[in-house]
Amino acid sequence: MSEHAADDTDPLAYGDRVDTATEAFVTHRNLLFTVAYEMLGSAADAEDALQEAWLRWASVDLDGVRDQRAYLVRIVTRQALMRLRTLRRRKESYVGPWLPEPLLTAPDVADDVALADSVSMAMLLVLETLAPVERAVFVLREVFDLDYEEIAEAVGKRPAAVRQIAHRARAHVAARRPRDAVSPAETEAALQAFQRSVETGDLRNLLDILAPDVVLLTDGGGVVRAALDPVVGADRVAAVLGRIAAAASLRPARVNGHPALTIRLDGEIDTVLAVRVDDGLITGLYAVRNPEKLSRVERETTLRR
Template identity: 80%
Template sequence: MAGTPQTAPEDRGDAMSQDDRPDPATEAFLAHRNLLFTVAYEMLGSAADAEDVLQETWLRWAGVDLDIVQDRRAYLVRITTRQALGRLRTLGRRKESYVGPWLPEPLLTAPDVAEDVELADSVSMAMLLVLETLGPTERAVFVLREVFDLDYDEIAEAVDKSPAAVRQIAHRARAHVAARRPRGVVSPAETRDALEAFQRAVETGDLQRLLDILAPDVVLLTDGGGIKRAALAPVVGIDRVAEVLGRIAEAMSLRPAQVNGYPALLLQIDGEVDAVMAVRIDDGLITGLYAVRNPEKLSHLERETTVSR
């Protein structure tokens, strides 16, 4: 398309026409950019890869004849999904050689994300880890159907399957996720209360208080990516996890933040963020702790990232 920039526009200052309005392709892309990012991020668990997918989406969208596009949102979602599926398979190979546990890339999100319970749940660290257990096509179908409420015909176009096949895939994926997701909906307020109690217990060294809020079979996953020191295998059990948390408290300060739609903790050394810790809660107890230390995954904590449906 003549005059179209080769990098994805980030704001309405790009690709302006003579009347100071974006051209139609740019305007459509900008209108749906946050949605497209969220689709890609939920499929990939990586903000950096999601941004790359948006770049690839823009390059393909810029060459489309808009006169033949009936639904620009659906068309953009279809491009994004196909690009994300290709990258998801590449990412899977990359994870096979990853050093230690792989955790999703955390996002600093605005407090109002928590008001959309389904959206907050879908981008939570706990849910993204559940989505990791799905195959690429199952993950795409689940995200598009359960989170973004696309109809089966639209999803079929995006994943190159028949609507009947998509219905079957959606059914399997829904059952798979239901068996593995946190039991019951946990509100941000419940998460905040648990994290505040957790923070007080860790900072004061009150072992009993810590034991009171951790499930007996609690699991701690630490992602250092081979760059920062981290446990190379899950730390399982209340005693072992409490011991590790005690060492963390001696070295770092803890600060509350809103991460992936839910309250979380930023672990700091000399005022600099060293790690992000998110939690999974079941039946009022912390059953999962997820600490991301890999510095390559912490760049999106410098500013809030907008996610939307």
Template identity: 80%
Template sequence: MNGEGSERTRVTAGRHAGGGRVDPATEAFVAHRNLLFTVAYEMLGSAADAEDVLQETWLRWAGVDLGTVRDRRAYLVRITTRQSLSRLRTLGRRKESYVGSWLPEPLLTTPDVAEDVELADSVSMAMLLVLETLTPTERAVFVLREVFDLGYDEIAEAVDKMPATVRQIAHRARAHVAARRPRGVVSPTETREALDAFRRAVETGDLQSLLDILAPDVVLMGDGGGVKQAILRPVVGADKVARLMIGGLSRVPGPARLRPTEVNGRPALFLQLDGELDTVVAVRIDDGLITGLYAVRNPEKLSRMDRETILRR
């Protein structure tokens, strides 16, 4: 399903009421659309599924009596969260049959995302993978509380729990994430310098320079979705990862180029083959070293990389 196209069509079709005025329901939805997309994407790690959630949100919102709605933003976030939770459980079943490792769908983001440190951290590939280790409800509560700063009462309505229960879930999720997230705040400059060193070492085949920038326990994950060739299981250890990266690039037919870019609010790399995007490589940095390498090759997950995606809190 092309969620983005069909959702935009529906919104455009309902945008004007008599006399060319924008009807209130459409106006509210359009005003908060980027926020709602960000909520859904952080919940799901998939832009395609987030777009489908937005279409479902619009369909439900269009039938709401606005006279009964006190806070339109909160109401829309509640609908989006509930639809995301439903989709997240479906995604869980889909991932069980996924070929190889499942990685979040990378997004080419606007410069202002990187400027919002908390937002950039929350949508980074490393953080989205940490969120994958939470239960659906824990993920919803963590995202709404820690990223979007919603009150416990609002979150309770969104996840259909009592506020006291939500507080307990939030505490549990926060501790779980804290134990697994990158150990310190990493500046874009530090990430860019590490990626530059990584790129030079891979392109020149300099094994020692590559080992110098990789943590001893670095993990390389690849996602080809069963469509493109990729490692099926994570590769652990600097020596194994370094030799695989250098050897893999040397065997690529035709001209290959690693190009710096900005993905999910953080510096990343595009691997281009014959001028076409083949792979997006994102990283996790801890203590100045690369501890995680995430290579997404699945073409379905690269379909949005030709345009920037606007994310908002």
């Protein structure tokens, strides 16, 4: 055997393996983050899942890995599933409505319609209604187009069971997701009208763009002031929103692949406001105010499929 033969005791060979592992992980990192984020709705928890996944990946014998992308997705899925169960317990004691952590995304996310739809606030809230394994199966199948055998490996189920779970999850999501695909232009038009109405205090115009049964969810996490229950109905929502114009500055942003608004007080981001639009009217407003969830709207996050 040569001086630097590739055995477990050779530090140079070990270094080569680490470099190869690092290169593969970095290559797929944006994809892996997207998988974890779609499963967890939390960028902080997604990053933690990636850290745990890296520690496991670094110890894998790469010679036995046929498809590095699939293997990495499998590791991240397992880590996200473990965290999802912990996260659910945290949400049970969360103060007020829990909303996903918003991400400032690059314009190219909107170009991938399926990806943008899958990370929208509205869709992430629908995914919250799935059981953990159902959510993992749905995300891996419908968003990332993994085959049933790969998903079965990731979630520890038989392929036949995964098919049944996928069918059930698909039906569940279809019954709760927005009725029709809404173009970014339509969402942007609704947001611009909304912004003008709030900034000018024009309550009549604001009522014209809110659906009668519009729902406003505000996530303060018990850290800042926010409604502890959903605000329902155009009149009640308009009354709440009408109070923010005097001290706040509203700016357009691209959040989770869709047009949104940031609300700034004294130059600092106070709230991220995303919307759901159906038939030209705003049917859902998602206001994230918890400061712990606002760090990702100061810099772009790259999402990939």
